[in-house]
Amino acid sequence: EPEVTQTPSHQVTQMGQEVILRCVPISNHLYFYWYRQILGQKVEFLVSFYNNEISEKSEIFDDQFSVERPDGSNFTLKIRSTKLEDSAMYFCASSGVDTSGYTDTQYFGPGTRLTVL
Amino acid sequence: SQKIEQNSEALNIQEGKTATLTCNYTNYSPAYLQWYRQDPGRGPVFLLLIRENEKEKRKERLKVTFDTTLKQSLFHITASQPADSATYLCARDDNTDKLIFGTGTRLQVFP
Numbered sequence: 275e276p277e278v279t280q281t282p283s284h285q286v287t288q289m290g291q292e293v294i295l296r297c298v299p300i301s302n303h304l305y306f307y308w309y310r311q312i313l314g315q316k317v318e319f320l321v322s323f324y325n326n327e328i329s330e331k332s333e334i335f336d337d338q339f340s341v342e343r344p345d346g347s348n349f350t351l352k353i354r355s356t357k358l359e360d361s362a363m364y365f366c367a368s369s370g371v372d373t374s375g376y377t378d379t380q381y382f383g384p385g386t387r388l389t390v391l
Numbered sequence: 392s393q394k395i396e397q398n399s400e401a402l403n404i405q406e407g408k409t410a411t412l413t414c415n416y417t418n419y420s421p422a423y424l425q426w427y428r429q430d431p432g433r434g435p436v437f438l439l440l441i442r443e444n445e446k447e448k449r450k451e452r453l454k455v456t457f458d459t460t461l462k463q464s465l466f467h468i469t470a471s472q473p474a475d476s477a478t479y480l481c482a483r484d485d486n487t488d489k490l491i492f493g494t495g496t497r498l499q500v501f502p
Contacts, residue, residue: 278434305488317435317480317492330487365434369488379425380490382434 276300278383280366286389287356295351295386297366306349307367307380308341310334317365323349356390363387393418393485397493404471405501412466412496414481421483424464426455429478429495438479439466471500 279298287293299306308320321331323341340352349368353360367380394417404410414424423442427435441448441457441464448455454467468475478497482490 307489309490316494317482317490319489319491322488324488330489332489363432363434379437379440381437382427385432385434387432 278366278368278381280364280383280386282386283384284387284389286391289358289390290355293353293356293388295353295364295366295388297349297351297383298347299349299366299368300370300381301347303368303370303381305329305369305371305380306341306343307369308351309365309367309382310362311365311385312362320351320364353388356388358390361388361390393421393483393491395481395483395491395493397479397481397496399496400494401497401499403499403501406472408471410468410471410475410498410500412479412481412498414464414466414493416462416464416483419486420459420462421485423484424455424457425482425490426453426464426466427480427482429480431478435480435492468498471498473500473502476500 281296306323309317311317319332321335322329338354342350363385365385366383369380370378372378396415420443423440425440426438429435439455441455452469456465476499478495480495481493485491
């Protein structure tokens with residue numbers, strides 16, 4: 275069964291450093307997302323991406339964050355200058371389109387645990 | 392803003408019983424509600440999606456209902472097993488593509 279994959283599974287970085295989190299969405303999906311989950315809290319939306327551009331972003335997704343689909347398979351989240359409060363699990367998700375033309379179920383990857391020291 | 396509330400933080404039940412988890416939403420009815428399972432340190436795993444015009448949906452031992460009058464969805468696991476122990480997340484759309492998640496209910500099934 276197709277699945278979303280993410281690398282690395284765990285990333286440790288120093289405050290102020292840049293990190294790139296990588297995702298390979300399900301191959302025929304067209305919509306891509308990043309969510310994050312701070313330990314013990316709910317899963318929060320960061321950004322959605324469709325047709326090579328951001329379709330929506332949350333207040334969390336400020337100028338320090340960017341997303342890119344550099345080729346036909348990868349989808350990346352970059353944090354330019356990490357802060358302590360960026361420590362969280364970051365989940366990539368992708369979805370297709372259902373028969374009515376609406377976005378379908380979102381399938382999540384296993385996550386990248388980001389630890390900022 | 393749209394909200395999702397899962398009132399029970401934790402639910403403990405005996406193996407073989409039916410677990411019932413509650414999800415309440417505010418404001419306008421979402422086009423759909425989704426239920427996910429999350430194990431510690433892992434990503435949410437999709438279980439069921441129910442649309443606004445559907446009253447009930449089933450998949451094996453799972454059943455979900457959608458009551459637009461009560462603004463509530465119920466998620467049932469029948470004949471529960473210890474392997475069903477996990478956190479169950481309810482999520483709604485907000486008229487866009489993004490999902491808004493509840494805080495989850497941690498289910499523990501005891502043998």
